Amino acid sequence: MKEKKIFWINGTIVALTGVALARLLAPQLSGVFNKLTLVCGYLLALTGIIVLAYACRPANLKPE
Amino acid sequence: MSGVDFLNLFQGIATMVSGDPLITTGRIMLIIAGITLVFLGAKGTLEPLIMIPMGMGMACVNAAVLYLSATTTGTIFIDPMVSDPAKLFDALQINFLQPIYTFTFSNGLIACLLFLGIGVITDVGYIMMAPFKGMLVAIFAELGTILTFPLAVWIGLTYKEAAAISVVGGADGPMVLFTSLILAKDLFVPITIVAYLYLSLTYGGYPYLIRLMVPKRLRGIKMDLKNITKISRMEKITFSVITSTILCLLFPVAAPLFMSFFLGVIIKESGVKRFVEFLEGPVLYGATFFLGLLLGVLCEASTILNPKVMTLLILGIFALLLSGIGGILGGYVLYFATKGKFNPVIGIAGVSCIPTTAKVAQKEVQKANRNAIILPYALGASVSGIITTAIIAGIFVTILK
Numbered sequence: 001m002k003e004k005k006i007f008w009i010n011g012t013i014v015a016l017t018g019v020a021l022a023r024l025l026a027p028q029l030s031g032v033f034n035k036l037t038l039v040c041g042y043l044l045a046l047t048g049i050i051v052l053a054y055a056c057r058p059a060n061l062k063p064e
Numbered sequence: 065m066s067g068v069d070f071l072n073l074f075q076g077i078a079t080m081v082s083g084d085p086l087i088t089t090g091r092i093m094l095i096i097a098g099i100t101l102v103f104l105g106a107k108g109t110l111e112p113l114i115m116i117p118m119g120m121g122m123a124c125v126n127a128a129v130l131y132l133s134a135t136t137t138g139t140i141f142i143d144p145m146v147s148d149p150a151k152l153f154d155a156l157q158i159n160f161l162q163p164i165y166t167f168t169f170s171n172g173l174i175a176c177l178l179f180l181g182i183g184v185i186t187d188v189g190y191i192m193m194a195p196f197k198g199m200l201v202a203i204f205a206e207l208g209t210i211l212t213f214p215l216a217v218w219i220g221l222t223y224k225e226a227a228a229i230s231v232v233g234g235a236d237g238p239m240v241l242f243t244s245l246i247l248a249k250d251l252f253v254p255i256t257i258v259a260y261l262y263l264s265l266t267y268g269g270y271p272y273l274i275r276l277m278v279p280k281r282l283r284g285i286k287m288d289l290k291n292i293t294k295i296s297r298m299e300k301i302t303f304s305v306i307t308s309t310i311l312c313l314l315f316p317v318a319a320p321l322f323m324s325f326f327l328g329v330i331i332k333e334s335g336v337k338r339f340v341e342f343l344e345g346p347v348l349y350g351a352t353f354f355l356g357l358l359l360g361v362l363c364e365a366s367t368i369l370n371p372k373v374m375t376l377l378i379l380g381i382f383a384l385l386l387s388g389i390g391g392i393l394g395g396y397v398l399y400f401a402t403k404g405k406f407n408p409v410i411g412i413a414g415v416s417c418i419p420t421t422a423k424v425a426q427k428e429v430q431k432a433n434r435n436a437i438i439l440p441y442a443l444g445a446s447v448s449g450i451i452t453t454a455i456i457a458g459i460f461v462t463i464l465k
Contacts, residue, residue, distance in 0.1 A: 008302065008306075011306075012306055012310075015306070015310040016310065016313075018310075018314070019310060019313045019314050022314055023313065023314065041314075042314070042455065042459065045310055045311075045314050046199070046455065048310065049195075049307050049310065049451075050195045050196060050199055052303055052306055052307065053191060053192045053195030053303060054195060054196075055299070055303075
């Protein structure tokens, strides 16, 4: 788990950035910017979760 | 004998003929439907865990309408529409299923108990071994949820009702229950019944969809099982804790469901044997049993004969069909992206409905090629399906509530 620390940290940061966009920044904006920030936030949070899951792939796995 | 009033010999028959002919016809049809569900459940054609209690409840509640006063009729099973605190207190003392309905249905507790149980029998390792593939397929498998929403609005449902029925496309019973309770409380009974009825039908219907969309040659593609990653318990626990916290931060309104599901996963991975036995046995099966029974009892003709029910029936089947098609299309995208190394049948498992769709996919693949095993990948797609459905339900609830 230690050697894949970078995935755990990056995944968490990306996901939390998504949360901040969707829950903190989006309500401050209006119109199309609100929707755009909201969607970006949700997508970023989902991406963060996928990055977290990638932390569990073996380091020596050959690319498909 | 001429003095005997046969209609009043059994009160259920007297109330049957005294009411509105439409309701009388509905009651007779629902009694027949209930009996049919019991037999189809017992035969294994439909999901027996839900269908047997549901069918019994449906048949009995429609036969058991009686005169509660000189002018009003009802049952002593349940009163789903009561909201006045004084009347609710009376109902709690009279109706035998009212306590379970009031204290577990109305607040979504039963959905959370089901998710706890599902969490305990779910292995998140399947999603972690191929996260991108699982998520991609699951996003495609939300096609029904996404397209049913505008269609339902176009047909004439409100935004909230449209969102509640479109979540049926996510094929996740507790999620439909939860969303409809929050967004469309008046329609929650018919929407939930439509959802559970159709979820049982996926077992019988999806194999035909797979055979229709995927030729036998592609159905038999073997998946690479040699390079499957071994994921440690601690990694699964860390992933579950971080993911559930992030999802709760993002969708606080769906937080009870996220917490329940991931708590179940963490308890399983922690190896707390007593809790695992408790959650996967009494909690999961107890909640499933009472869910089925209450859904059946809620199918009383005067409650369910809502003019919108036919619309909901059509939209529900449309949502599930489109999600199945979307899932298989997602499977095809990965098939072409991996140059033929991905079995497109796995796509149907992205519809969620864990573990039914994964089992259906494996069964169909094995019919085409006895040596092909896709179950780990299919389960990964199914778990991803739970997460994507929860996210879409959370978005609906956050925006529309």
